[in-house]
Amino acid sequence: MKRTKATVCVLLVLTFLMSAFGTFSTLAQEDTEFSFGISNNVDTLDPNVTTYSSVGVIMTQVFDPLVLQNPLGTFYPGLATSWEINDDSTEYVFTLKEGVTFHDGTPFNAEAVKFTFDRIADPDTASQLAISLLGPYESSTVVDEYTLQVNFSSPYAPFLNSLSTPYLAPTSPTAVEELGDEYGLSMVVGTGPFKLESYTPDSEVVLTRNEDYTWGAEDVYGMTGPANFSTVRFVIIQEPATRLAALESGEVDFIDDVPELDVARLTEDPNITIEQIEQPGHGYSLMMNFEQAPTDELAVRQAIAMAIDKQSLIDVVFNGFGTPGCSALTKVMFGYDAATCDYLPYDPDQSMAILEEAGWVDTDGDGIRERDGEPLAIQHWYRADSPLNNSLATFLQADLAAVGIDMQLNGASQSGYFDAVRAGEHNTQGWWDTWTDPDGLRVLFHSSNADGGTNRNRYRSEEMDALLDEAAGISDPAARAEVYAEIQKLAADDAVMVYLNDPYLLYGYASNLEGITFLAGGNLPAFYAASFAAE
Structure with missing residues (x-):
């Protein structure tokens, strides 16, 4: 990690260039490395396929979306310079930015965007988050080289929100076709301010500056040219104490998931800045x-x-840190219904009464209920490599034991865990996700995601599907919120999930780091315009 300072001469040259040619980069330093100690691993580097929000964070630096959203609900041009939407939100026409190229030299155009959307929609791609964000996608029509019409089979009002994420960002058709199954494992190719240099599984992802980048979104970042940092290194550090020690020692410049126990102490440290943001999405x-x-x-x-x-x-x-969860939508989300806090409240006596009425009784006095000779045992699967998931699992096990439920813990490696839960071997599994529109509820509840996708509740309800599809087609906010209230009530009536904690996003970083842009309500820190302040 190198934190270099530009010389006076370089600053004078930059000042001249900026005054003569406009804003390119505020401090495009050579050999200036920035490192991020990231708390979660990656499943694939392909944002169009991943189920990991950590991949979204990393690939926010590598891929440009068609539109940008900052703050929530306010959209700016990204790779699309303008767009038109028909009255029922079934057709979106985008005018695309000219002169953009992917990192491998492939021209960015309407064909590339169509390729990306069609690939996400293809079942063989096995897309996770992106397929939900694409909604009722039907087709894309290339009007001309830089004009694309996207067609939906039913109204889809949240599409601009979906497009503002890295998960629908255009990818290089050339790279996908040349690399085949290796795409996402060894290489990904976008149009963003950084390009993938290397990936060492379970260790780090290294990005280097895209020196040809001249299409940054000035309305959002305040600059358009190459990024300030020459290298961005994401170091995978899943153990919280180790990650925090790396920040305090200067080994890394930025971390996510700051341990809550240390926040008060770190707030007093002049060398560290703590950023606390109420997390939008699913807690x-x-x-x-x-x-x-x-x-x-x-x-x-x-x-x-x-x-x-x-x-x-x-x-x-x-x-x-956090507040008790009431809904699949955290409390800062549009569409959150406060009435959900009255649904299925904490009441262990009522919990036991429900089980007694259903015939689950502890007949042998061992503390575990039985019915027809079968003990009330559930299989809980979790990532054993995550300290947080270990702590959650043991806490849940104790609370359920108190009412006579035997929660059997199945900690597994990343690959073993996903193999099990995608195959439906679990009774319970944890969930946490970042989202910026209530249409994200389809990720959890829509039956189209129930067969090995993100709806690992394997919940299928025609009524729920109809409500989710209806809400996605409503443009009036008040009317849309009413439907989302119905959705949250139905999810409670069917007891689909248990909502534990609406958390805070807790970031810690070196106090001389400036220019971070927190996109997606804070979920996606972007480092394109970031730099170290001159001392």
């Missing part, structure tokens, strides 16, 4: 599998939901 939650006994039973799911002391969980596991 820490528990998915319950509708196709695996005994969580296929409504009474069991209701009892699980009412047995968990959320405030104590927040106090113990998160050191008091």
Whole structure:
């Protein structure tokens, strides 16, 4: 990690160039490395395929979206310079920026965007987050080289929001076709201010500056030319204490998921800045599998939901940071319904009464309920390589034991975990995700995502599907919010998930770091315009 300062001569030259030619880069330094100690691993580097929000953070630096959103609800041109939407939001026509190239030299144009959307929609791609963001996608029509019409089979009002994420960002058709199955494993190619230099699995992702970058979004970043940092290094550090030590020692410049126990102390440290943001999206939650006994039973799911002391969980596991979850939408999200806090409240006595009524009784006095000779046992799968998931699992196990449910813990490696939950072997699994529009509920509840996709509740409801599709087609905010209130009520009636904690995003970084842009309500820190302040 090198934090260099431009010489007076360089600053004078830059000042002259900026006054003569406009804003390119405020401090495009040579050999200036920035490093991010990131808390989660990656499954693939391909943003069009991943299920990891950590990949979204990394690829925000590598891929440009068609539109940018900052703050939430305010959209700016990205790779699209303008757009038109028909009255029922089934057709979007985009005029694209000219003179843009992918990192491999492939021209950016309407064909490249069509290729990206068609690839995401192709079941063989096995897209996770992006396929949900693409909504009821039908087709794309290339009007001319820099004009694209995107068609939907039903109204889809959230599409601009979807486009503002890295998950729908255009990818190089040439790279995908040449690399085949290796795309995303060894290389990805976007149009962004940084390009992939190397990836060492379970260790780091290294990006280098795209020296040809001249199409930055000045309205959002305040600059248009090459990035300030020459190298951005994402170091995968999953253990919280190790990650924090790397920041405090200067080994890295920025970390996410600052340990809550250390926030007060770090706030007093003049060398470190703490950024605390209420997280939009889906908070820490528990998915319950509708196709695996005994969580296929409504009474069991209701009892699980009412047995968990959320405030104590927040106090113990998160050191008091966050608020008890009530809905699949965190409280800062548009569409969140405060009435959800009255649904399935913490009530262990009622939890036990529900189980008794359903015939689950502890007949042998061992503390575990049985019915027809079968113990009330559930299989909880979690990532054993995550300290947070380990802590959550042991807390949940204790709370459920108190009402007579035996939660059996299955900690697994990253690949083993995903193999199990995508195959539906679990009764319960954790969920956490960042999102910026309530249409993200289709990720959790829509039946189209129930077969190995993101709806690992394996929840299928024609009524829910219809409500989600209806809400996505409404442009009037008040009317749309009413439908999302119905969706949240139905999810509670069916006891689809348990919402544990609406958390804070906690970032820590060197106090001389400036120019970070927190996109997606804080979920996606962008380092294109970032630099180290001159001392």
